[in-house]
Amino acid sequence: MTRTIGLVVNPVAGVGGPAGLKGSDGDAVQTAARERGMTPRAEGRARSALGVLAAAHPGAEIITAAGGMGADAVRAAGLRARVVYTAGERSTGADSASAAAAIAAAGADLLLFVGGDGTARDVASAVPSEQPVLGVPAGVKMYSGCFAVSPSAAGALAARWLAGDELPLEPREVLDVDEEQIRAGRVDPHLFALVPVPFVVGRTQSRKSATPVSEAAAVRSAAAGAIAAMHDDTLYLLGPGGTTMEIGRQLGVSKTPLGVDAIRGGALVLADASEAQLLALLDTAADAGTPAKAVVTVIGGQGFLLGRGNQQLSAAVLRRLGPDPLLVVATEQKLTDLGGRPLLVDTGDPDLDQRLAGYIRVTTGVTTASAYPVTAPEHEGAHSCV
Amino acid sequence: MSLPIAPKPALRRFHQARWDEPVIFELTTPGERGVLVSRPEPGVREAVGDVVADLPAGMRREKPAALPEMGQMRVLRHYLRLSQENLGADFNIDVGQGTCTMKYAPKVNETLISTPKLTELHPLQDQGDVQGILEIMWSLERAVAEISGMHSVSLHTSGGSTAIWTNIAMIRAYHEANGEGEQRDEVITTIFSHPSNAATAKAAGYKVITLYPDADGYPDAEALRAVIGPRTAAIMITNPEDTGIFNPRVKEWVDLAHSVGALASYDQANANGILGITRARDAGFDVCHFNLHKTFGTPHGCGGPGSGANAVSEALAPFLPGPVIVRDGDRFALDSDRPQSIGKVAPFYGVAPNLVRAYAWIMALGAEGIKAVAETAVLNNNYLMKKILEIPGASAPYATGRRRIEQVRYSWQELFEETGISSEEIGIRASDFGMHYWTSHHPYVVPQPFTLEPTESYSMAELDEYAAVLAEVAREARETPEVVRTAPHNQTVHHTHHDDLDDPERWAITWRAYQRKYFS
C-alpha cells in the first residue's frame, strides 16, 4: 500500500512565546513579535521532523503548501514537495485551514502540522473528521493532546507510517484556546474536536510480564470500569473526551463528543448541556432526592480534569454534587504520560479547587484503579509547555 | 600482512551465528527414524491381540500425525544449529535484561543435578528412598527462612509470577479464615512494583489500586494513606522497586497495612542487592517470595522453568501450599495433613533440579559470600550507572542524584526527542555488538526506558564494554541514524516485519496453520 504524508506549517507559530506574548495568533501579535526581534521557529521545527523522515525515505514526496507553509522546509530536508496550496502574502489561520483542506483532499493519508493549539484548531476545522493528523510541536501553548513529544519524534512516527507500518489511531483532543483571554490572564479553553492521531506502542520488548493490552482495549476497559462503578439511581454528568465517549458507546447512548451529557440508568437525559441546563437538572434531581456525580477524564496533554474543555462542569455545578463529586476515568497510559506531574483542576473557585486537591481514585479498568495526586494550579493563566 | 596481529578495535566485531536453518518440517525424509521405541513382546501380543485394531469405533487415529521423519543425527544437528543462533547468558555481558538478575548459573551445579538419583526419582516413591532430596529441600527452606527472616517456606512454584499468585492465594485464605474474605476486596500496589503483583491479585478476584511515586521518586506514602482502609486485603510491593530505588519508609507502609488489618506482601524479585543486608520479616512483612532463578543462580532456560520460594510468618504458615517437609531427627518426611493449606500450586514439590542448584549456590557462598553477592551487585550497579549517565541523551529519572540498589531504569527520552530514535531501536542495534537489552514493563512510566541490572557476575572491564556499546549506539543515533533504524545488521535474521503477527487472517502460529493459510 502506497502512503503519502502531508505537511502544513504555520510559519508564525511560536513567534509570540519568547516574546512573552502568550501565543502567536493575530496580526497584531505577530507584528509585535517581529518588532521585538523574534523570528518564527516553525520552519526549524519542521526541518527537524522532516530530517528524520528524509533519512528513512530519501526523496519521498510530501504534499504541502507553498513557501514557508511547507514547501521550503520540505526542499531543505531534501524531499520532494508537491504543492497544492499557495497562501497570500501574510499567513493567517484561514490559510492554515485552507492549506490543510487542500492537502487532505490531495490524498495525504497522514497530515503533519507544525504549530500550536491554534494551528491544531485550524487544521481540525478544515479536514474530514477521520483524517489522521499529527502535531509537530512548535507553538507557544499546547493544551491539546495531538502533538508528538518532539519534532524528531514526529518525524520518526511519520517515517514508520510511510514505511507501511500499521500504527493504531487514537482520538486525541484539540483544545481551542482564546489567546486574547490568556493575555488577559484568563484561560478558558474549550474542547474543539477529537482527531485521530497515530501512535507507537512498544512492540518488540516488555514481554516478561503480563500481556499488555492495546491502548484501545485499555480505553474500553477503563470505560467498562466506570460503568461498573455507576448506580442506576444516580444522575451522571458525562464530560467530554475519548474515554467518556467510550462509556456512552458501551451504554448505548449517543454521547456528544465535545459536550457534557446527562445520563441516568444507562439512558440519556440531556445531551450537550450548558451550565445553566446542568444547574436546572441538578435542581430537579435534588428535589427528587437523586444523587448526582460528574464523570470526567484527563483532557489534553497537561492533565486537566476540570477547567479545560469542560467548563460546563462549573464550580456552581460541582458544588451541588456533594462531598464526592467526581468519578474520574482514564487509562493507566494517560496517567503515566503525565511523567509524574499531578492532575489539575481549575474551576475558577479556589475553595472548591482546594477541596478537590489531594489524592483521587482514577478508574483504569473493571478491577483496577490508581490513586493519583490532584492539585489546583495558580490562577495565572497560560502555562507554557513547549 | 604478517605478525604481529594488529590491536583489536575498541568494540567487538560480533556476528551472531547464521545457519539459515529451515523450519524442521522442511527437513523431513519419509522413512527416516530418529529413535525407536520398545515394542510389545510376542507374549504380550498373544495375550492382548491387536489393541489398535480393537479400539472402539472412532477412537483410532485416521491419519498419522504429520511429524517430520528424520534420522537421529539430523535432528541433533538441526537443534544444535538453532542453539548457536541463541545468545545465552553464558555468552554475553547479560546486564541488559534488568529485573531478571541474569547472574552466573555455576556449571558445577549442572554436573550435580545430572545424576539419575535425581532425574529418575519419582515423587511418590517410598520416602525412605528420597531422603537425600528431601534433606536438600528442607535445608533450602531453612536457608530461605533465614535470609528472609520468615518462619516457614514453600518451594513448590515453578516461576516468579506463580509464586506471587501463591502469595495472594494465601492472603485470600487468611482473610477468609478470619471471616473477612468478603469485606477485604482491594489490593494496593505501586506502579514500579512488578506488574504480576497487580495481575495475580486481579486473577484472584481483587480490585487493584496502583500508586504512583511521590515528587522525589519514592513510593508515595501519602497516596497509600489516602486509599488504605478496611477494604484493603494487602499491600503487594517490590522493594527496591524496578527503578532500583529502595523505599526508606517501607516499615511505615507495612505498619499502615497492619493498622487496618491488612497483610503486607513483599515481592523479593529485586532482592539481589539486599541479601544479608535487610530482611522482609524485619520490616514486618507477612509474606514474601524469592525467584530462585534470579537471586539464587538457577539458569533461566529460555523462559523457565524457574523456581519460586514463598516465605511466610508464623501466622501465615498454616496456609502454605502442601505438602511441607518436616524433620524428625535424621529423617525427613512430607506432611500433607494441613487443613488450612491453600492446597496444591504445582503437581508435586517444586522444580527439583532448580532446588538442588539453588541449594548448591548457597552452599558455595555461605553467609559471607551471600552478603558479598549483594554488595558487589550494588557496587556494579552504581558503577554502571555512572558510566551510563556519562552518555549524552541518557538519564535516570526519579530520585535523581541518589544511589540505587541493584538496578536502574534509565531513559533515552532526551536522545529520542533529539533524534527520533526510540529505546527499542537502540536496544536492537546494541544486539549487533553481542548484547541484550530490555526496555521496561508496560506501561512505560519512564519514557523511552531501558533497565540494566549488572548483578555481581560481571567484571569491571565487562561493564565498561557494555557502557561503551551503548555510547557508540547513542553516537550512531545522532550521526548515522539509519544504521540504528535499519538494525539489526549482525544477527541471524534481519529486521522482521510484525504486521502479519497481529492479523488473525494472516498470522501463522504453527506450521500447519501456515500451510493451510498460504498454500492450500
Place this chain on the structure above:
Amino acid sequence: MTQPFVHPYLPNTAPDVKAAMLAAVGAASTDEFYADIPEGLRLDRPLDLPAPFVAEQDLVRHVDGLLGRNVSTRERLSFLGAGTYNHYVPAVVDEVINRSEFLTAYAGEPYEDHGRFQALFQYQSLMAELLNMDVVNVPTYDGFQATATSLSMAGRMSGRRGVIVASDVLPDKFSRVHDFVRTNLDLTVVPTVNGTADVAAVAALATEQTAAIWVETPSYSGAVETAIRQLADAAHAVGAVLVVGTDPVGYGVLTPPADQGADIVCGDIQSLGLHQWFGGAHAGFIAVHDDPRFVMEMPSRLFGLATTDVPGEVGFGDVAYDRTSFAHREDGKEWVGTAAALWGIAAGVYLALMGPQGMADLGETLLARTRYAQLQLSAIPGVALTDTALHLREFVVDFSAASVTAHAVVDTLRAQGIEPGVAVGEYELLVAVTEMTGQGDIDRLADAVASVVAASDTADTSTSNTEEKSA
C-alpha cells in the same frame, strides 16, 4: 580472615578492582549505596547459614553425598504414575536442552535469540500436528495451570460461571484448578460411570449458565473417554465449550480430541521427553483452533512466522502481542511470566525424534502393555479391575475381595524393590505401565501381588503400617 574474601563467582571482589570501582563512583565503601535503608532495618549480624563449601570439589562431595542417599526408579521396578511418568528420554533431548545457549538464555529479541524463537515455534507446530489443532502456546507452568487457564478462558469468553466436571480428575489437580478458578467459576462434578463420563447426566446439567464441560482423558484412573463427540455436542448445544485435559502421549494411535469436537485441549508434556525429576519437570500446553476469540484469551506467549527484509529468511515474533480481549468479562485475566520454555524445547526435540511412526509405536506399546498388565493382575483371585473402560498407561485394581489393603501391597512389594503403584483408596491401587516396563517387569509385579494375596488367605492381613499417601 587474613585473606580478603575473593570468590570465583564474584570477579569484582578482587581488592584492587573493588577499590577502583568505589573510587570511580566516589564512594568510600559499599555501605554508602544503602543510604536509603534505615538503620533499624539493617541486619546487624551475619546470616545464620551453614558453613559453605567454597572449593568446588568440596561442594561436589557434599551435594553428591546427599543425592547419593536417594534410590531412584532405575534401582527399583516402578509402576508409579499419578501425574509424573517414567518414559524414556532420548539422549539427544538432553543434549539439546543442556546446551548453554538454551539453558542460560532468557528474554532476548527474535534477532539475537532467533534459535529460541524457532525452537519454540517448532514445539508449537509439532504439538499441533499431534493434536490436530492449529494453535498451541509456549508452555505454561504445568498441566494443572494449563487446565485452570483453559477453564478460565471459557469463563471469560462466555461471561458464565458454570463448569461441569465430567471425568475423574487427579485430586491434586482438582485442588489446584479449584483454588485458581473459584473466584470466577463454579465446578460441578458429575460422577463417572464405569470409569468414564455419564453423558446423559452431564447433558442434563448443561444450561445457559454453563461455560464449559471439562473432560479428562486419560482420566485419573487412566480411562480413555470415548464419548467426546457427545460431550462436545452437549456443550455446544448450550453455547458452552468443551475443554479436554489430556496427556498427548497416546495420540500416535488415538483420535485427537479436536477431531471429536473439543474446543480447548490442554494438559502436561512431562511424558514427552522429560525425566521424572522428583515431580519437578512439568509444563502445560493449551491448544485451540485458529479462532481469534480463543487466541485472544490465551495468556501465554505465541510465536509466529514473520518475513524479514531478506527474502527467504524465516523470522519470528510474538503473535497478537497486544492481546486485545474479545471477552465478555474482564475479571480473572492472567499473566505471562517465566514458566517452562526449556521443557517445551525438550518436548519439541522429542516429537521430532519420534516422528509419526515413533508416536504410533509408542501408543500401541502403551495400550498393549496396559492391557497386558490389566489381564495379568485381574487374573489373580481376589484382584479386580474397577471398570471395563479402555485404559491408556494407568488403571486401578481393587484388592477388597482379597481383603488386602493397597497399603499392604505397597509395603510388601517395596520390600522387594518394587513400587507397585499409588494407593488411591483403602483397597485401590493405581498402577502405571509405560514403555519402560516390559512383559517381564509386569509378570514380576503380578507374581509379587499374587504372593501377597495368596499370603492373605492364610494369614491375618491387617497390617500395622499405615503409611500415608504422600501427595
